[in-house]
Amino acid sequence: MLEPVGLDEGAERAYRLLLHRLGLSPQELADAHDLTAHQARQSLDRLVASGLATVTGRPARYTAIDPRHGLTALIRARQAELDAATTALESYAAEYHERVLRADPRRLVEVIEGPAAVADRLRDLVVGAEQEILAFDTPPYLTVPSSMAGMERDALARGVTVRAVYAAEVLRLPGRAEPVKELAALGEQARVVPRVPLKMVMADRRAAMIPLTSNEESVRTAAVLVRQSRLCDALVELFEAKWFQGAPVFAPAPTTDRPDLSPAEQALLSLLNSGFKDEAIARQLGVSERTLRRRTAELVERLGATSRFQAGAQAVRRGWV
Template sequence: MVHDEDDEELVNARWQALGVRPFDQEVYLEALRHPQMGVAGWAVGLCAPVTRVRRAADRLLELGLLHRTARQRSRLAPVDPQLAVRAVVRRRQEEVDRLVEAAGSLSEQLADTYEHGRLRARPERILEVVEGADETSAQIGELLADADAEVCVIDAPPYVSPNEHGRAVDDGLRARGIRSRVLYDAQGLDHAGKFPRAMAAVAAGEQVRVVASAPLKLLLVDGRVALLPLTGSESGQRHRSVVVHGSTLTDALQELFEVVWRQAAPLRGRGQLPDGRLAREEGLTAAEQELVELLGSGLTDEVIARHLGVSDRTLRRRVRELQDRLGSTGRFQAGVRAAQRGWL
C-alpha cells in the first residue's frame, strides 16, 4: 500500500514535470474550486499575500492554465484542466524538441572544435593506415555504416575484393535516405559483375557516371572522411589503404570528385532520353537507344559487346549502321550528331 506522503510526492513530481511550482499548484487548485473569486479571493482562501498569489497567477497564465475573462480582461479564471493540461504538455514537448535540435547542432559544433583541437595536438590523427585486404574491406563497411548524408565513390582498379566500393550502392544506403554518387572507371567495368551492378544501381534510381580514366579510386563519406589506396597491389597483406579524417585533405578530395563528376558521362537506363522523352518518339528502336547510351557513356567495345551478348564483329556492324543513320563517317561525328538530336 502507498502511503499518503508517497502519493503527495508523486503528485508533486507530475506537476513539476509540467513546469508548475508547488505554490502555483495550490493557487491553481484554489482557482478550480472557486473560479469566480479572482486573485484576491484565492489569496484569502489560501491565507497568502495577494502579491504572492498574483505572481503565481501570472505564471499560470503564461502556462495556459489560467486565462483572462472576456468581460473583464484584468480578471483571471481557470482553463478547463482537460484542455489546459494537454496544451501544457504540447508546449513542453515543443520545448524539448527545440532543446534536442539545439543540443544536436551544438554537439556537432563542439565535436568539430574538439576534433580540430586533437588534430593540432596530434596531426598524425588525420591519417590512419589500414594494412591488408581484409582490414580494408572491414573499414569500408564501417565507413558506409556511419554515413549520414552522402557517399561518393570513384570505382577503379585495382580491386581488393570483387565487391569493393560497389557495396556503396548495395548496402541499403538508399533505404536510410543517404544519397550516393558512383563514378566508374571505364576500364574497371571490364571486371566481372561491375557493369551489371552499375546498371542495377541506375535502375534503382542511383546516380552513376562513367569516366574514361579515373585519377584514383576513392570512398568519401559525408565529405568528412575518405579512404583511398596507398599501394597498387590487389591482394593479401601487401595491400595498404589510408583513411583521411576531416581536414583540408578531405576538402580537396571532395573537390577532386566534383571535378571528375562534372566531366563524366551519365549512365542511364534503357529507353529514356536525357530530357525525359522516350526513345521511340525519335524513331529509335530499344536496341538502338541502348547502343547510343552505352557508346555515349564512354564504355569500351569489350564491355558493350559483353553486356549486349554479341561478338565484337556484330557490335562493329551495329555501330556502322548507327553511323549511317546519323549520316556520319566516324564515331566522334556520330556522337556529335546524336547529341544534337538530344539522344545523349
Template sequence: MDSRASVSASDETPATSPSPWAAAGVSDFDEALYHAILHQPEAGITGWSRLLGASPPRVRRACARLLRLGLIQAPDSTGGLRPVDPRIAVRALIRKRESESDLLAATADDMAKIYAAGLLRAEPSSLVEVVRGESANAARLEELYARAEHEVCLFDSPPYLAPLTPQLDLQSEVLRRGVAYRTVYSVTSLESPDLLAYAEGMVALGEQARVLPTVPMKLLVVDGRTAMLPLTSADVGPAYCAVIVRHSALTDALQTLFETFWQQGTPLSGTPDDGAEELSAADRRLIGLLAAGMKDEAIARHLGVSLRTLRRRVSDLQLRLAAAGRFQAGVRAAQRGWA
C-alpha cells in the first residue's frame, strides 16, 4: 500500500458540528477546563493543569474567562475557585446572550434609517420602484402584506385590479398575525353590495374602518415606511402601473396624509349603546349605510325598498337624532354607537 495514500487518509478528519458552548463565547479549551472543574472541583489550578496537559498560566487565564461568564465563582473564606451549578449558570448565560441580542435588535430601526439616508444620498432612484402590469402589481402587493409587522394603512376606492376574495385572504392573514389594519373607504367603494360585504367582513376580522365621501387616491402604507400608490388608472388593464416608495420624507408625508383623512372619517361600525336596543335590525342597517355617506338610490338598492319608503325612514331617523341631513344623521348615530 502506498504510504503517501495512508498519510493522506489519516489527515482527513470528519467534519464535526460546533459545540453549543461556542454560541456563548466559550472556547474549546475553556469548555474542557469547565468539565475538568466540574469533575474535580478541589483539584485547583495545578490539578486542572495536569488534567488538561496545559500550563498553569493558561489555565489561570481560562479561569478568569469562566469567572466573567459566571460559570465558576471566586475564592472565598471556604476555599478556592468553585463551579456554579450548571443549571443556574447556563440559564444565566443564556439570559445574558438574549439580552445582548435584544439590545442589538433594538438598534435595527436606527441603523435602517442611516441605511436609507445613505441610499438616498448615493442613489435617490433606488427609493422608488415602478411596477408595471396587473400580475406584477398583485405580486408586489402580496409581498408588502407579508412583510407588514406593525400596521397597514389603506385608502380604498374603486376601480379594483383583482377579485375581492384573494384580497380578503391576504388582508385577513395580516390581521391574524396581530398587525393593526386601518382603512379609509370612499363612499363609492361601498355602494356595491359585494364591496360593502367585503368591508364588513374585514371589520368583523378586526379591521378599523372609516368612511369619507371621497379619498384622494388609492394608497397603501406599510409600517409607516413603505408606500404603494397607482401611477395610472386601473382601467388601462395590463398597462397598469404603480409606484413603491421606500422610507423617505415622501413616505412620512403619505402617512401624515392618511392620518389627516382618518381623523375626518366616520366609523364604519360601532358598539351599540343602551339606546341602540330600541333600534330594529333594519334601522341599524340603514344607519350604517347613512354613515357611509351613500346616495339614496344605493341605500334603497341595498335594503331592497323603494325610494319613497327609504326617504320616509330617513326622515324619521333625522327627527329622532335632531339631524339636519342624511349624512349628519349617520355621523351622529355612529358617534352614539348606533352604527
C-alpha cells in the first residue's frame, strides 16, 4: 500500500508493527517477522530516513511518528517530485518534437485534400482534445456544419474548455446566431470582433486546422494541419490578441444584484455590448427595429447616459455585462 511513496513491503510491515509498540528494537522486529538482524535494521532505518520513525538510545529503539504528520509529509514530497517530473516531461517532449521536425519537416504542416478527409481530420482534432479548444469562425460557409456543433457539445460535456472568436458577420447570417447561443448556454466562451483573420480550430495548443485558402469553393475541400511548433505558437498568440479585443456574446448574466434590470434589458445590454447592428439585435430579440430603438433609448436614459456608447461603459462599470 505504501509502495507509491517509496516504501517496500518489508519497510511497510515494520511500520505497521511499530505503530503498535512504544519502542521497537531491530531484534524484536527480526523475531516477529523471521528476519535477520541486518534485514530488520535496514527496514527500520529506511523508516527513519523517510520521516516515519525516530531512533534513540543504545541499544537502539525505534518509535513511530504520527502517520498524520509523517505520511502526509512523505506524500507531499513525492507529489512535488511528480510535479517536477511532469514539468520535465514537457521539456523532453519539446526536444523530441524538435528533433522529429528537423528530421522530417513535412510533419510540421500537413496538407489535407477532399471534403471527407478534411471532415475526418477535423473530427479527430476535436474528439482528441483533452483540455482546450480555440476557434476562429468566419464566412464563407458551403454547408451548415451541424456535426461540428455536436462534437463541440461532446467536448464541453467531458470538461474541455472551448473559446471561440466569431466575426460579427457570422451572427448576422440567418440561422447562425442561434447555434452559437445554444453552445454558449452549454459553456462555450464566445466573443465577437468585426473580423477574424482566418478560420481555425486548435486543440490543446498543439495542433490547428485552417483552410488552405479563403476561396469559397475550396474552403472545405483543402486544409492544412499545423502541428506543435513556433508556427502553432504564433497562431495561439493571434487568437489571444483577438480574444482580448472581442466583446462577450451570449454570455450568462452576471451574478451582480440588479434589482431594476429586467431579463429583456439584460439581453439587450449584452447584444449592444457585442457591437451588433440594430437589425441583428431586433432579430435576436424578436422585436421590430422601431421597438428596439425605443427600448434602447429607455435603457440609455435609465443608465444616465447620453449615448449608446456611454450606456455600454456605464453597464460595464456596474458589472452588468
